[in-house]
Every structure is written in C-alpha cells, then in structure tokens.
Amino acid sequence: MISMALKDWVSANSNKLLGHTIVQKWGSDLPFLFKVLSVRKALSIQAHPDKDLAKVLHKFMPSAYKDDNHKPEMALAITHFQALCGFITLEVHIVLDNVPEIVQVVGSEVANQVFDTTNADGEDKVKSVMRLIFTQLMSATKEIVTTATTKLKNRLHMENQVRQLTEKEQLVLELERQYPDDVGVMSAFFLNYVKLNPGEALYLGANEPHAYMFGDCVECMATSDNVVRAGLTPKHRDVKTLCSMLTYKQGCPEILKGVALNSYVTRYLPPFDEFEVDRCHLSQGESVEFPAVQGPSIFVVTFGEGIIYTSNLTGDINITQGEVLFVPADTEISITSASELHIYRAGVNSMFFQVP
The missing domain is CATH 1.10.441.10 (Phosphomannose Isomerase, domain 2)
Structure with missing residues (x-):
C-alpha cells in the first residue's frame, strides 16, 4: 500500500474529492x-x-x-x-x-x-x-x-x-x-x-x-x-x-447552542463560508444517516466505536475513538454505534451552497 498525505491526495483529485463548486471558490485544497x-x-x-x-x-x-x-x-x-x-x-x-x-x-x-x-x-x-x-x-x-x-x-x-x-x-x-x-x-x-x-x-x-x-x-x-x-x-x-x-x-461573544437536525445530530453554523460543525451522539445500537453534500467532510471519533457505510464503497468500515475519516463530496454515509459513540463532522458551511 502506498501512503500519501491527505493534502497531496486531495490536490491530485480535487474536483472528484472536493466538488466543482469548492474548487471554483477555494482551489484544490480543503x-x-x-x-x-x-x-x-x-x-x-x-x-x-x-x-x-x-x-x-x-x-x-x-x-x-x-x-x-x-x-x-x-x-x-x-x-x-x-x-x-x-x-x-x-x-x-x-x-x-x-x-x-x-x-x-x-x-x-x-x-x-x-x-x-x-x-x-x-x-x-x-x-x-x-x-x-x-x-x-x-x-x-x-x-x-x-x-x-x-x-x-x-x-x-x-x-x-x-x-x-x-x-x-x-x-x-x-x-x-x-x-x-x-x-x-x-x-x-x-x-x-x-x-x-x-x-x-x-x-x-x-x-x-x-x-x-x-x-x-x-x-x-x-x-x-x-x-x-x-x-x-x-x-x-x-x-x-x-x-x-x-x-x-x-x-x-455569541454562544452557539446549535440546531438539531434530528435526534442525534446538532449543527453549528458560524457566519463564515468555509466551515460548519456537526455534533453526533449515539447510544449503543442506534443509527444515523448523513446525506450527501456538495463539499468534502472530515469526521473525528472522540468516544466509543461503531460501523460506517458510505455510498461510494462496498462493505462496512469499523471506526473507533481517535480515528479520523475523510469523506469526499457527494457521498452519503450511515453510522451505526457498537457502543455509545461520539463523532464530530466538519464540512463547508451549508449556507454557502444556498447563495444564489
């Protein structure tokens, strides 16, 4: 297996991984x-x-x-x-x-x-x-x-x-x-x-x-x-x-409490185009879906373990505390917890894609 830094991989495949809209705005880097x-x-x-x-x-x-x-x-x-x-x-x-x-x-x-x-x-x-x-x-x-x-x-x-x-x-x-x-x-x-x-x-x-x-x-x-x-x-x-x-x-300063997207995920939207953050807490055996978005996402697991499935891959991926995952643009994923699971997602601010 050949190892490659995330920055290099993204730069070499920017349109596919970041999405055309992101590349137009910010170039070939996250x-x-x-x-x-x-x-x-x-x-x-x-x-x-x-x-x-x-x-x-x-x-x-x-x-x-x-x-x-x-x-x-x-x-x-x-x-x-x-x-x-x-x-x-x-x-x-x-x-x-x-x-x-x-x-x-x-x-x-x-x-x-x-x-x-x-x-x-x-x-x-x-x-x-x-x-x-x-x-x-x-x-x-x-x-x-x-x-x-x-x-x-x-x-x-x-x-x-x-x-x-x-x-x-x-x-x-x-x-x-x-x-x-x-x-x-x-x-x-x-x-x-x-x-x-x-x-x-x-x-x-x-x-x-x-x-x-x-x-x-x-x-x-x-x-x-x-x-x-x-x-x-x-x-x-x-x-x-x-x-x-x-x-x-x-x-x-303003303190953000976040907006609940569903029973498990809370979204935090600062007034900046570059990013938003989702906070996801699952009890054991619970599942949640993250719909495909037009930009890339990074997930960080801070507690527990679970299984993740993406629309672009066959098979499941086991995730555990301390792991970080990069999810390309236009990729739907679902997560099922094997224990109590805390996971955070960062992505481009969803309001950016709503600007006419």
Whole structure:
C-alpha cells in the first residue's frame, strides 16, 4: 500500500474529492482545518488577521506569517471549556479602580484619559480609549510588567484572606502561576471570561483577541496558520501588529447552542463560508444517516466505536475513538454505534451552497 498525505491526495483529485463548486471558490485544497484541542495550560493571547492584513503580513514577514489567508475559527466544547474572548463592556475606569497595578503600568496620563471617558461619549471614543490603554499595557517593558504583576499577585493573595476573590481574579492568579511576569496576566482584566458547557460553541472573527484557558474542544477554522500573539506565550510576539489590528469592539461573544437536525445530530453554523460543525451522539445500537453534500467532510471519533457505510464503497468500515475519516463530496454515509459513540463532522458551511 502506498501512503500519501491527505493534502497531496486531495490536490491530485480535487474536483472528484472536493466538488466543482469548492474548487471554483477555494482551489484544490480543503477550505477548512479540523482538530481536537485538550487545553491544560492557557494558550496565547492572540488574534487572526483579516484577508487584507494577512496578505500584507505574508508579503513582508513570510517567516512568521506563512500564508495570505484569514483564519476565522470556532471552538465547540467537548467538556466544560474556558476562554478569554473580546473586550468587556464594563466601563474601563472600573477596571482601573479595582486593579491599581494596571495604572502603575500605563501611567497616570493614560489612566486619566480613561477616567474622563464614559460609555456616554459614544462608541468611537470608547474604542479609542480602549485601544490607547490596551496598547500602552501590552507595550510596557519587561521590568515594569514584572514589578506590577508581583504586586498584583501579592495583593490578591492578601485580599483572599479577608474576601472571596472574583472569578476573574482567581483566573489571573492561575495565569500568573502558569506565566510569571507576563503582560498577558493583567490584560485578562480587559477581556470577557467565557465558560462553555459541553455542546456549546464559540466563534471568533478576524481581528478579535482571544485565548483558550482550559478544557477539551473540537476546533474548526479556515485553512491558515496566521496567528498574531502578544501574551501568555513563549512563541514569537508581535505586539505592535496585534494592538493595531484589533477592532476594540466591546461586548460578550455569541454562544452557539446549535440546531438539531434530528435526534442525534446538532449543527453549528458560524457566519463564515468555509466551515460548519456537526455534533453526533449515539447510544449503543442506534443509527444515523448523513446525506450527501456538495463539499468534502472530515469526521473525528472522540468516544466509543461503531460501523460506517458510505455510498461510494462496498462493505462496512469499523471506526473507533481517535480515528479520523475523510469523506469526499457527494457521498452519503450511515453510522451505526457498537457502543455509545461520539463523532464530530466538519464540512463547508451549508449556507454557502444556498447563495444564489
């Protein structure tokens, strides 16, 4: 048997495997990537560029940004899942009142501009102030950050003796333990702390800050490796690019609950053409069909075992936890569980095919 990478096989047979509509839109490569993440240590504070910025970054810094595509993504929780995502709606001066160490880092001049601004001044003004203070914080020297995070840690440990710390304060202490003296520890105060239950999903558009904190999820994204990092990481940081690219839009991110397709399958549709995700849970002995679609699909088995039958193959295929299957376009499949079975499917967003 000759082995071949999926990318090479798809490229050599793109019209047959991807479907003509997909090849016309995205070429001879899969338009999405699909993975399972198990987060035990916080991942970096980051954002993904839009298409225009991705082209610029790839042109001028190809060693750091290896392609020119955007990277919208979605995380679907398998277990309870925690993340930081987007800027809080709370007036920024309240954060400064409660976290004096941030004032120490950004300086009194910047802090005073924050204190003089309220949400009543309008969205553009609030965004401008958020940009100012976040950029000042993330650009601070290592020495200033180290001094401030040490003071923050010591203060919170002392206050924990006389009061219950907030969830965000508890998270910040955990981040400081994982990444001592990192500016990302303090920046967490400006970001929404999101907790997903199993079966809930979070999607992330271009130029929005986020970081995954803890838990297991399946993650789907457009085909790209463009990540701009600025905190909670030993990897390359590009603070200037990150702070300049963010939208500074405030508000809690939308949590997708999914739409039931039948008794076993729930579909999650983010506002991106490149992908959708189906979550399928079967009890032992149950069966479900996945109708043929115009694009390719990838299935990931996260729990249990079963049997899969496709319209393009003769015979059954046994599947078990940890296996990944590629299903070409226009292929109907059915699955029967041999035990409790959890399986996830990623494919091109079905709404894409409905556009006239």
